[in-house]
Amino acid sequence: MVLSDNIKNMFASFAPETQMAMDRYTSFRVGGPADLLVLPSTVDQVIALIKTAQKAALPVTIIGGGTNVLISDKGIRGLVVVLTRLKQKIEQTTPSTSTDGHASNSVHLTALAGERLGSLCRYAADAGLAGLAWAAGIPGTVGGAVMMNAGAFGSDMSRVVTEIEVLDLANLETRVLAADSLQFSYRKLVLENSIVLKVRLELTRTDTQTVKEEFYRNLKTKQSTQPVSQASAGCFFQNPPGDKPAGFLIEQAGMKSARCNGAMVSDLHANFIVNHGNACASDILNLACQVKKSVYEKFGINLKEEVKTIGD
Known part of the structure; x- marks a missing residue:
C-alpha cells in the first residue's frame, strides 16, 4: 500500500525503513518489500509501535528470526515488526525450595523474545544446565521457538x-501465562491475538561436562544430516502421523534433489528446500507443491507445511 506522509510521520521516532526488501530478514533469503519496517529493542517500544499502528489503522506482522517463514515476492503490507533486537542479559534464578520443601535442583532462565535460541542453548550448556541441549543448532529466536x-x-x-x-x-x-495454561501441540502454540515478549524456562543443574557433551553431540548430528550452511527455513513439512517422517516420504517419492529454478530439495535431507542464491518465493512454493503432489500420488499422504507463508 502507499503510505501517506501523515502515517510516515507517526512512526518517525521509531526510525522506520520504508519499502525494505525482506530477504535480509529471513533464512530463506527471499521476500518482497515491507511497507514499513521497525526493529524495536525494548518492550516499551513494541507496545508503542502496536499502539501507533492501531491509531493509523495499519495491519501488523510480527517476525522473529525469520527462520520458519517464507515471505511472498510481493512483500508485506502495513507495519512489519522484527524482534531480533528485543533482547537483554539472560537472567538466571534459582528457586530456594521445591514444592515438597526440599532443596531445589531447578534453575530458571529468563530471556526476551528476540534472544537467539542458539545463544540461550549455549548459555545453558556452559552453565551446566540440562534440558535444552536438544536445541543445539536450531536457528531463530526464543519467542519464535x-x-x-x-x-x-x-x-x-x-x-x-x-x-x-x-x-x-x-x-x-x-500478562504472564503459566505453562499449565498454554496449549502446546506439535510445532504449534495456540496463542490468540498476543505477542510473546519474554520467556522463562526451567532447567536442571547437573554436571557441566555432561551437558556440553550432549550439546556438541547434537550440534554435530545436525550439521552432518541437515543443510545448515544453506539458505532454508528448516524442515518445510510437518512429519505426518505414523513412523515415516516427511523426509523419508519425499525421498521415496523421487523428489530428493528436485529443482524449480533456484529452489532445490536438499540432497542431504529431503525435508529441506534450499535457496541456491537466485530463487524467489514463487520458486519455493512451486517446488513445495510438486513435492506434496508426488508424495500424495505415491503414498496417499497429504503433507502439511511447517513453514509459514506470509505476505501478499
Missing part, C-alpha cells in the same frame, strides 16, 4: 517453558 513449539531429539519447548509474558493486542496490556 515458543510459538512454533520447536523441537528435536525427542524434546521440545513445551517440556521446558515454565511461563511466558505476552502483549495482549486487544487492550495493549502485558
Whole structure:
C-alpha cells in the first residue's frame, strides 16, 4: 500500500525503513518489500509501535528470526515488526525450595523474545544446565521457538517453558501465562491475538561436562544430516502421523534433489528446500507443491507445511 506522509510521520521516532526488501530478514533469503519496517529493542517500544499502528489503522506482522517463514515476492503490507533486537542479559534464578520443601535442583532462565535460541542453548550448556541441549543448532529466536513449539531429539519447548509474558493486542496490556495454561501441540502454540515478549524456562543443574557433551553431540548430528550452511527455513513439512517422517516420504517419492529454478530439495535431507542464491518465493512454493503432489500420488499422504507463508 502507499503510505501517506501523515502515517510516515507517526512512526518517525521509531526510525522506520520504508519499502525494505525482506530477504535480509529471513533464512530463506527471499521476500518482497515491507511497507514499513521497525526493529524495536525494548518492550516499551513494541507496545508503542502496536499502539501507533492501531491509531493509523495499519495491519501488523510480527517476525522473529525469520527462520520458519517464507515471505511472498510481493512483500508485506502495513507495519512489519522484527524482534531480533528485543533482547537483554539472560537472567538466571534459582528457586530456594521445591514444592515438597526440599532443596531445589531447578534453575530458571529468563530471556526476551528476540534472544537467539542458539545463544540461550549455549548459555545453558556452559552453565551446566540440562534440558535444552536438544536445541543445539536450531536457528531463530526464543519467542519464535515458543510459538512454533520447536523441537528435536525427542524434546521440545513445551517440556521446558515454565511461563511466558505476552502483549495482549486487544487492550495493549502485558500478562504472564503459566505453562499449565498454554496449549502446546506439535510445532504449534495456540496463542490468540498476543505477542510473546519474554520467556522463562526451567532447567536442571547437573554436571557441566555432561551437558556440553550432549550439546556438541547434537550440534554435530545436525550439521552432518541437515543443510545448515544453506539458505532454508528448516524442515518445510510437518512429519505426518505414523513412523515415516516427511523426509523419508519425499525421498521415496523421487523428489530428493528436485529443482524449480533456484529452489532445490536438499540432497542431504529431503525435508529441506534450499535457496541456491537466485530463487524467489514463487520458486519455493512451486517446488513445495510438486513435492506434496508426488508424495500424495505415491503414498496417499497429504503433507502439511511447517513453514509459514506470509505476505501478499
